[in-house]
Structures are given as C-alpha cells and as structure tokens.
Amino acid sequence: MNILFTTSAAPEKSPFSTSEKRPPLGLGSLISIVRNMGHNVFFIDNYLKPSNFIEQGFLQKNNIDFICIYLNTICYQDSLKMFKEIEGLRNKGFWRGKIVAGGPHTSVALETIPKFVDFVVQGEGEAVIINILNGKFKQRIIKKNFEDLDSIPFQPWDIFSKLPYDFTCPWMDIKPVFVMNTSRGCPFDCTFCSVGSIWGKQHTYFSANRIISEIEYLVKNYEAKGIYFREDNFTLNSKRTIEFCERLIKKNIKISWACETRVDNLSEELIKLMSESGCKAFYFGVESGSQRILDFLNKKITVEQIENAINWSKKYNIRTYCSLISGVPGETYKDYLLTKRLMHKLKPYSCFFNIFVGIPDSSLYKYVIKNNLYEHIDDNGLVYLSGFDVKTRFFYRMNSKSFIDFDFKKRTRYDRILLFILFFIKIKSFIKKVLIKILPDTIIKKTKKIYN
Numbered sequence: 277m278n279i280l281f282t283t284s285a286a287p288e289k290s291p292f293s294t295s296e297k298r299p300p301l302g303l304g305s306l307i308s309i310v311r312n313m314g315h316n317v318f319f320i321d322n323y324l325k326p327s328n329f330i331e332q333g334f335l336q337k338n339n340i341d342f343i344c345i346y347l348n349t350i351c352y353q354d355s356l357k358m359f360k361e362i363e364g365l366r367n368k369g370f371w372r373g374k375i376v377a378g379g380p381h382t383s384v385a386l387e388t389i390p391k392f393v394d395f396v397v398q399g400e401g402e403a404v405i406i407n408i409l410n411g412k413f414k415q416r417i418i419k420k421n422f423e424d425l426d427s428i429p430f431q432p433w434d435i436f437s438k439l440p441y442d443f444t445c446p447w448m449d450i451k452p453v454f455v456m457n458t459s460r461g462c463p464f465d466c467t468f469c470s471v472g473s474i475w476g477k478q479h480t481y482f483s484a485n486r487i488i489s490e491i492e493y494l495v496k497n498y499e500a501k502g503i504y505f506r507e508d509n510f511t512l513n514s515k516r517t518i519e520f521c522e523r524l525i526k527k528n529i530k531i532s533w534a535c536e537t538r539v540d541n542l543s544e545e546l547i548k549l550m551s552e553s554g555c556k557a558f559y560f561g562v563e564s565g566s567q568r569i570l571d572f573l574n575k576k577i578t579v580e581q582i583e584n585a586i587n588w589s590k591k592y593n594i595r596t597y598c599s600l601i602s603g604v605p606g607e608t609y610k611d612y613l614l615t616k617r618l619m620h621k622l623k624p625y626s627c628f629f630n631i632f633v634g635i636p637d638s639s640l641y642k643y644v645i646k647n648n649l650y651e652h653i654d655d656n657g658l659v660y661l662s663g664f665d666v667k668t669r670f671f672y673r674m675n676s677k678s679f680i681d682f683d684f685k686k687r688t689r690y691d692r693i694l695l696f697i698l699f700f701i702k703i704k705s706f707i708k709k710v711l712i713k714i715l716p717d718t719i720i721k722k723t724k725k726i727y728n
C-alpha cells in the first residue's frame with residue numbers, strides 16, 4: 277500500500293515559537309515500522325516547509341491509500357484546512373483513501389476533530405498503526421499503550437538527514453547534532469504542562485543499550501558529532517542515566533550530548549559522570565526563582581535545588597539553559613525580581629522568559645477557565661491572561677500583535693510596574709539620542725571612555 281505521513285504548517289502568528297525545525301520523531305517511529313512491513317512510504321513535512329500538495333493532486337497521482345497526519349494544537353488550523361480539502365476530494369470522488377490522525381492534539385481536544393476523519397489515535401501510534409492499515413480496527417477512536425520501546429526500529433534517518441532540518445544544538449559548538457527522544461510520560465504534575473494529559477504518568481523508556489546502538493549507527497552512517505535528547509526528562513531514571521554514561525565511556529564513544537532535565541534528580545556525582553561521558557549541556561525547566569510561584573506551579577523543586585544543579589554543572593563544564601515563565605495568575609513584580617536576581621547570581625549559560633499562555637487540558641488551563649482569569653481565548657483554545665501585551669513588550673521586546681491579533685486592555689499591578697519600567701527605558705534612550713545629536717563629538721568620546 278502507499279502511505280503518506282505528513283505534518284501541518286505552523287500558523288503565521290503563534291504565542292509559542294515555531295522557528296525550531298527538527299525531525300518529527302513520533303512520525304519517524306511510525307514511518308520506520310510501516311516501511312519494515314513492506315509498505316511504500318511518502319513523507320511531507322509541512323511544518324518544515326508548507327506545501328499545497330493536496331491541491332497539486334499528490335494523493336491521486338501517487339495512489340495514496342492512507343494519509344496519516346500529526347496534529348498539535350498550535351498548528352491545528354492548518355490541519356483542519358487539510359482535512360476539509362481531503363474530504364472535498366473524497367466527496368467529488370477524486371480520491372478514495374482513508375484519513376488517520378494522531379499526535380498530542382487528539383488527546384487534549386478530541387471534540388475538535390471532524391467526524392469524517394476515519395481513525396483518530398490518542399497517545400502512542402506504534403501498537404496500532406499496522407492494524408489500522410490492515411483494516412483490523414472497527415472503532416474510530418483508538419488508544420493503546422505500547423510498552424516495548426526497545427523494539428521500535430531506528431528513525432528513518434535516510435529520509436530525515438536529506439531534509440533541511442536544524443542539525444545543531446544552541447549549546448554545543450559542533451555539527452551535525454541529531455535529536456533523539458528516548459522516553460515517554462512524566463510522573464510529575466506541573467500545572468502549566470499538558471504532557472500528563474497526553475502521555476499519562478507512566479514512564480516508559482528505551483534501555484541504555486538501545487540508545488547507544490542508535491548513536492553508534494548515527495556516528496557510523498551520518499558522522500554524528502552530537503546528540504540532543506529533546507524530551508521531557510532524560511534523567512528521570514537515574515539507573516538508566518548511569519548505565520548510559522558508563523557504557524559510552526567503556527565503549528569509548530566520542531560523542532557530545534545535551535539533554536532536557538529537572539534540577540531535582542541530579543546529584544554532583546551524577547553530573548560528574550555525565551560530564552565524563554560527553555554531556556555538554558542541560559536544558560532546565562527552572563520556571564521561577566520565587567518559591568511561592570514554584571509551589572503554585574506544583575513544580576516540586578526548590579530554589580536551593582536550582583542553585584545546586586547550576587553550580588555543579590558549572591563545576592563540571594556543563595552549560596546550562598534555564599527556561600523561565602512569567603505571567604502566571606497571581607504573579608507579582610517581586611516574584612519576577614526574585615527570578616531575575618537568581619539568574620544574576622547563578623549566571624547560567626543562557627536563560628529565557630516565556631510568557632504564560634494556557635495549553636488546553638493542563639491543570640492551570642482548567643483553573644484559569646474555571647476562575648475566569650483570562651482575557652482572551654484564540655481559535656485553538658489557547659488562553660491569554662491580562663497584560664500579555666505588556667509582557668511581550670517587556671520580555672520579548674515585541675508588540676503582542678506579532679503573536680496574536682487581540683487588543684488586551686486589563687492590567688494587573690505587575691503590568692503597571694512593567695509599563696513604568698518600559699516608559700523609563702524609552703525616556704532614557706530618547707535622552708541618549710538627543711544628547712548624541714546636540715553634544716560635540718569630543719565630549720561623547722570622553723563620556724564613552726569614562727563609562728567603558
């Protein structure tokens with residue numbers, strides 16, 4: 277059979293960055309499984325590069341039997357457009373194949389998926405994809421967990437490596453860096469995160485051996501210099517982390533690697549071992565330097581754990597990136613200052629403030645809706661709190677219209693302080709500009725010397 281796997285294009289405006297283009301690893305697993313069964317696979321990544329393949333008759337020309345689409349909430353408007361175009365073809369009798377939808381959006385907003393979509397897969401696709409293609413499923417909505425992650429074939433790197441994905445990692449000065457995802461599910465329940473409702477609390481993972489085999493394959497066939505573990509929490513299972521590092525060292529595999537992790541499951545001893553095995557960077561979900569906000573987010577970490585993790589990482593030459601959040605309900609300017617001061621004190625390699633936007637099905641989302649704390653909900657169901665526009669100007673130095681077409685009006689006390697600071701910054705730069713214009717060059721040079 278001819279099977280097409282595809283993704284949806286990113287919207288023109290989005291409160292989440294859509295500029296990082298990496299191979300879609302979930303679809304990758306399914307592509308490899310379907311190929312191994314002898315089917316003919318096609319792949320179009322509209323997120324990487326939008327195409328109007330449906331209009332151009334791709335489905336008819338290639339006799340596609342099944343179109344398998346990855347859905348996420350941010351890109352869902354484009355998915356809807358695709359669905360409607362495909363159904364249009366079917367109604368006119370131009371195409372007779374089936375539509376299969378999967379990906380995070382199927383778990384968080386099932387009700388938004390049109391009834392004419394033939395199969396909707398929630399959660400993992402590995403255990404069900406073959407039976408869907410074989411016509412063994414009679415029900416439309418399917419959910420079946422998959423335990424044996426080690427049995428998943430390697431990613432279709434032959435396809436992915438030829439496409440213009442980002443094969444770098446911002447914290448490693450090497451190339452090519454390949455992304456891997458080696459675990460699923462998270463036992464934590466951070467209120468702003470929707471991973472729990474997509475994957476559940478059960479944590480399943482590739483064994484250290486399975487990860488190392490794919491790394492060896494990437495080194496041998498694609499001259500991989502680095503691996504970036506782009507997943508929720510690479511180090512959740514410490515036993516696996518230790519085994520992974522020890523094997524890399526024992527097998528003398530010279531690869532640099534980076535991972536996303538939490539500050540609470542790292543000890544100095546473990547960081548030392550990770551560094552010895554080639555670990556070069558950590559992406560930490562730090563979120564805040566205010567214990568009050570960390571507790572409100574149910575992050576289950578302490579400021580002390582943040583300090584320890586960053587200081588130990590520095591000691592063993594591991595770069596740290598801290599992902600921060602601002603604009604959650606009840607946050608004050610003082611909370612922001614605590615975060616800012618913590619970052620100044622710890623000096624991570626880099627850090628970035630993300631402005632809170634509620635993702636459907638997360639507990640904070642439900643809390644915001646229940647207590648009517650939002651000022652706007654967009655077409656995808658994302659919720660925006662008052663002052664979103666002030667915070668985009670303050671944290672991103674951008675107008676909120678670059679992210680969402682909406683006029684925010686209400687202000688919290690925190691917003692008013694940020695507005696005052698923005699005003700002060702504007703005045704300062706205005707005075708600077710005027711002084712540069714009116715003062716003679718010699719004085720400006722002298723003042724610059726003094727200040728430098």
Ligand code: B12
Nearest residue numbers: 300301302323344348349350378379380397400401457506
């Ligand atoms: C790594 C990652 C990225 C990477 C790589 C993305 C990628 N496409 O692989 C980058 C940085 C590029 C990225 C970008 C974005 N991401 Co992201 N990302 C993740 C992360 C941490 C892991 C993704 C992953 O590899 N999962 C493992 C694989 C195995 O799972 P999977 O991709 O979901 O696929 C499985 C199933 O969903 C299913 N399936 C998927 N598609 C299909 C299709 C069919 C037909 C079938 C049958 C089954 C099926 O089967 C697959 C195998 O089991 C997740 C969090 C998470 N734990 O999932 C967030 C996550 C998926 N991202 C999210 C978001 C919002 C985005 C962005 C929209 C914005 C952003 N910058 O964050 C973009 C969109 C990119 C895109 N095209 O999808 C959200 C999605 C929420 C939602 N409700 O949709 C998540 C859940 C994180 C969160 N904030 O909650 N992301």
Ligand code: SF4
Nearest residue numbers: 462464466469471508
């Ligand atoms: S933010 Fe990370 S640790 Fe918290 S629930 Fe989400 S995936 Fe788990």
